[in-house]
Amino acid sequence: MSDFEFPDDLLAAEREAWAAIQAGTLTPELAGAVQDRLAAYATEARVDRYKAEMALKRAVRHAGV
Numbered sequence: 001m002s003d004f005e006f007p008d009d010l011l012a013a014e015r016e017a018w019a020a021i022q023a024g025t026l027t028p029e030l031a032g033a034v035q036d037r038l039a040a041y042a043t044e045a046r047v048d049r050y051k052a053e054m055a056l057k058r059a060v061r062h063a064g065v
Contacts (some may be wrong), residue, residue, distance in 0.1 A: 004047065004055045010037050014060045 013034045020026040038056065042049035 004045070004052055004059075006056055006059065007041065010034075010041050010056065011060065013037055014056050018057075018060050 017026060017030055017034045020030055038053055039049055042052045045052070
C-alpha cells in the first residue's frame with residue numbers, strides 16, 4: 001500500500017481524470033486541476049511531488065491489484 005494518505009478530494013479528482021483518459025475525453029482543464037491539487041497536497045504534506053504523483057496514480061489505477 002501507499003505511504004501517502006491522500007485526501008478524498010484528490011483521490012476523487014484523479015479517479016475522474018483516469019476515467020476521462022480511458023474514455024478519451026480528458027481536457028487540459030481537468031488535467032491541470034488535478035496537477036494543481038497534487039502540487040498543493042505535496043507542498044502541504046512536505047513530500048516529493050513526483051513520488052506523490054506516482055503513488056496517487058498507483059492508488060487509483062491499480063487499486064484492486
